[in-house]
Amino acid sequence: MICEKPLVLNSWNLDPLSEIEKETGQRVYTILQLRLHPEVIKLKQQIENGPKGKIYDIRLDYLTTRGKWYDYSWKGDVSKSGGIATNIGIHFFDMLIWIFGDVKESRVGKMTTNFAEGVLHLAQAKVKWTLSTDYHQLPEKVKAAGGKTYRALNIEGEDFEFSGGFTDLHTLSYDHILSGGGFGVDETGKAVELAGRIRKDGKNAL
DSSP, X not given: OEEOSOSOSSGGGHHHXXXXXXXXXXXXXXXXXXXXXXXXXXXXXXXXXXOTTOOEEEEEEEEEOOOHHHHHSGGGOHHHHOHHHHHTTHHHHHHHXXXXXXXXXXXXXXXXXXXXXXEEEETTEEXXXXXXXXXXXXXXXXXHTTOOXXXXXXXXXXXXXXXXXXXXXXHHHHHHHXXXXXXXXXXXXXXXXXXXXXXXXXXXXX
């Protein structure tokens, strides 16, 4: 079975899926497409071959416009979508954990239905992150150019360019599964747990 993100909203729901896999002999796959992005793979290799124990300073911004429909659809319902941290953030959180290691600490500075920001400490990174579905949060240069999405990852003061190649990642994901690869239940847990923690902590910031 192939399930789009998120596989589940709460990490404790992963155990029953693992049991079902054991009972049926089948696998449950989730789509973690950024792990297949060529530039992301290169970055992971660079970090693995870089200084051991180095803590990288990172800034992540993912601002993408959604219309009023978003708030009134299931995506605007936290109980169904997990809220903004899960709905648009979980792929980036998975990518960062995959590259820079396990979560050590997470703090949420602000969270609303359409906006969230916080600080994330990983084994090899301190990440300041911002997520938004509000058009007004877009940089002026993006709005002036007619753009609706701003995706930026800055590592140690240098921009990491990975905006290209997104349109093919879902096809790559399905090919990866059909060729015997794929990401299973055990590989999605850390990002699911983090998104759940952010959702819980964010309630105090609403």
